[in-house]
Amino acid sequence: MMSKTSLPQLGSDGRILEAIVTTSNKDGTINIAPMGPLVDDGLERLVLRPFRTSTTYKNLIRTSQGVLHITDDVLLFAKAAIGTIKPIPEFLESDPMVLAAACRWLKFEIVSVDDSAERSIVVGHTTKRGHIREFFGFNRAKHAVLEAAILATRIHILDAKLLLSELDRLASPIQKTGGADELQAFALLQSFVHQELAVPFESEILPR
Template sequence: MIKETIVTTQNNSGLAHIAPMGIHANGDAIIIQPFRPSTTLNNLLESKTAVINYCDDVRVFAGCLTGRRDWPMTSAEKINGQVLQCTLAHTEVELVRIEDDSTRPKLFCKAVHTVNHAPFTGFNRAQYSVLEAAILISRLNRLPMEKIESEIDYLRIGLDKTAGDKELEAWAWLMAIIDNYKAEATL
């Protein structure tokens, strides 16, 4: 199963980096698959550690894709790393081995510590819409605009019916990116 999470890493100078990543989780075994080039990949190879944040504030996902990466963090407990303050839970992981690939290496990690911070309070369709829209934006220059627009129209249905303030804010950031991209394409 793939879970959409926020992965936080840091380089040897202690500079933290935050990125949405779909992780494969099977018990304590976790696989992270960053596309090259990737700061997450570089940091993991350097520090051999990462934090998986299970976060339902979709502004962090949309924020990372729209240049808003400055989310409050605190120190991890068992490894040298950073935890998102708004996360519902987090797992601290250590890199075990790498299956290298020129496009998308597989980083096999093991969970060393998990902490629950707040309860999961239920699924929300608008959160799904924001995550899917964020993925579309991460592929903006690889997908035809007609496909992006038709998928956004569909995702907007769940958003309009169920969004709260955070989801609406995240959605607006993502739509601004699409609008700018279209405006630049017609210049």
């Protein structure tokens, strides 16, 4: 059912979950995008706010469904954030929309849409869920890469000096506590940001 709605309140347990959303393109390929929906503790309902110009929004409106992935793979987050997902990640043989790199996944159907503003309000309800592997756990480097990926998606609305300063701040925990994937992910994000800002770049994050 498609209808306009105000931003839903999910009660005291509502919070933002940084995740990866897959949707089906017109040509049958899969679109992969990082998103931070508002969810409840039971992950029964989610509220996404994709821009109306985004591929994710267009796919959700056309198909009324998608898959939300909970994962600790920050390299995938980084690649998705800057639009350079190569090589194409693996999907489950049993379901071509579910990323094999996920820890958990939730299939959802759209129940309402408010597209009266530039950022739409899309409410989904979980219809199916699955578990692939255990979540790695809390790690400062993974969280720092996630923050850097979010910064990279806001490159055109943040002050350049502030953005570069924040990246410099995030470099320390990544260097101290990250593994190969975290180091590679951060280097990709640094390179992207510096290229977009036309600022010379030489990574200080070195592989171990």
